[in-house]
Amino acid sequence: MTWDEALSLFYGQQVSLNRAGRTIAAYQTDLNQFLSFAADRLGVEPEELEVARVDLRTIRAFFGLLAEKGLARKSIARKLAALRTFFKFLCREGIVTVNPVRRVASPKLGRKLPDFLYxxxxxxxxxxxxxxxxxxxxxxxxxxxxxxxxxxxxxxxxxxxxxxxxxxxxxxxxxxxxxxxxxxxxxxxxxxxxxxxxxxxxxxxxxxxxxxxxxxxxxxxxxxxxxxxxxxxxxxxxxxxxxxxxxxxxxxxxxxxxxxxxxxxxxxxxxxxxxxxxxxxxxxxxxxxxxxxxxxx
The missing domain is CATH 1.10.443.10 (Intergrase catalytic core)
Structure with missing residues (x-):
């Protein structure tokens, strides 16, 4: 199954679960960004990328690039969470048999205390x-x-x-x-x-x-x-x-x-x-x- 076909199924499931529109839009942005990177790295057109071709090395290379560019750890963690949710869905549906995201560690986040008024x-x-x-x-x-x-x-x-x-x-x-x-x-x-x-x-x-x-x-x-x-x-x-x-x-x-x-x-x-x-x-x-x-x- 291609990445685009899998995404269509995934977004349909998210809508059926009554996920907030902003959450689905964030998933779309993050997953499409990864798709562009993975297709370029694997030498195929984005619409031709098969989900089964995405492996641990490709995922680690993606997050390594984000870290090199200085992206905030919180943003990196959000993109990783999107990939995790997506691949868990693929495994549950039997679209893939191996979840390559399971072995990717989350970045450690410093906990920022919220601002408030006196x-x-x-x-x-x-x-x-x-x-x-x-x-x-x-x-x-x-x-x-x-x-x-x-x-x-x-x-x-x-x-x-x-x-x-x-x-x-x-x-x-x-x-x-x-x-x-x-x-x-x-x-x-x-x-x-x-x-x-x-x-x-x-x-x-x-x-x-x-x-x-x-x-x-x-x-x-x-x-x-x-x-x-x-x-x-x-x-x-x-x-x-x-x-x-x-x-x-x-x-x-x-x-x-x-x-x-x-x-x-x-x-x-x-x-x-x-x-x-x-x-x-x-x-x-x-x-x-x-x-x-x-x-x-």
Whole structure:
């Protein structure tokens, strides 16, 4: 079977598993990059490359080239994960009998602690939207949802009015892999949603609309947040996911248990949530070093 034929089957399987569009697109980019390299190395046209011809040497040469070019270890690890997933699929389907990726070691990754905002910075940001316009009220909802409920930006822009129950103080979110979870809303968030929806005179299902009356996009959220950060005079770059990091960090700082935070964030694995415990430990060390007389010395 050719590589292209195998890819078509693989992408069909990924769609049937409800993989996120961005995940499938990333697989496509990484696997096509490897295809170009492997075809050139083996001296065949890309559309003629047979999957059975791809061996361990070819795969190691590919990742060796990426390392020589200075590609970040995280990016290399992502491309390796794409190949692993692809070849596991080929083996399960009986398309190949040997998985050449099994013997390729993953690059060691230094674990970068996520950026977050301090409570006073969050308060300044929350005061930045103008409260006497529909768009200003929308921006308040945007901030309250990202920080108060820890939503991913994709989850935020996917919300419909019916997903939000202000009376119960709950929001129903469709996360990665179309998995639904229900998250509490803060009192300020409930108030912001009520003010915003009351000020609207439309019948659109989407909770957040742009200035043309269509559903707000993830790109627009980033642009709006940049403007609000500038207005709040925060001396740092703030991206939407940073407010999710801040949500988790402040919960743990306040005494929340790790399992509860995992459920609120919608993390499938506890290890994804544990990075925030490292973050809070680093904060404690920083406070200790800055305040204890012996530590200062």
């Amino acid at each position: 409570a006073e910075q969050v308060e300044k940001l929350m005061r930045s939207p103008v409260q006497d316009t529909v768009l200003g009220l929308r921006n308040q909802v945007l901030l309250e949802m990202l920080y108060g409920s820890g939503l991913r930006v994709s989850e935020l822009v996917g919300l419909d009015r019916q997903d939000v129950d202000c009376e119960a103080g709950l929001v129903r979110v469709k996360g990665k892999g179309s998995k639904e979870r229900v998250i509490p809303m803060t009192a300020p968030c409930r108030g912001a949603v009520n003010r915003y929806t009351s000020a609207r005179h439309d019948r659109e299902e989407a909770l957040l609309l742009n200035n043309r009356g269509a559903r707000l996009s993830a790109r627009s959220v980033r642009r709006i947040l940049d403007n609000l950060v500038e207005k709040a005079a925060l001396e740092c770059h703030v991206h939407p996911h940073m407010l999710r990091h801040t949500f988790a960090t402040h919960l743990l700082d306040g005494g929340a248990d790790l399992r509860s935070v995992q459920e609120l964030l919608g993390h499938e694995k506890l290890s994804s949530t544990q990075i925030y415990t490292h973050l809070t430990r680093e904060r404690l060390k920083e406070v200790y070093r800055g305040t204890h007389p012996r530590a200062k010395a």
